[in-house]
Amino acid sequence: TRPILGLVMLRNFTWDADDQEWTDGYIYDPENGEEYSCTMTLKDANTLDVRGYVMVSAFGRTDTWKRQVKK
Numbered sequence: 879t880r881p882i883l884g885l886v887m888l889r890n891f892t893w894d895a896d897d898q899e900w901t902d903g904y905i906y907d908p909e910n911g912e913e914y915s916c917t918m919t920l921k922d923a924n925t926l927d928v929r930g931y932v933m934v935s936a937f938g939r940t941d942t943w944k945r946q947v948k949k
């Protein structure tokens with residue numbers, strides 16, 4: 879029921895220098911209205927792996943986000 883425009887979908891991440899990833903954050907899924915624990919790992923300058931999960935990372939899903947590069 880929330881408007882998607884301007885919706886905060888990712889929040890509260892902290893940088894983990896040892897693992898080179900952002901951890902302890904949350905991702906909101908507008909399709910079902912649920913919020914999940916989340917980690918993010920930058921693979922290269924244009925690729926981000928975003929993993930949302932319930933309780934333990936093993937029970938989750940990773941999506942790869944690609945930056946839209948202007949030509």
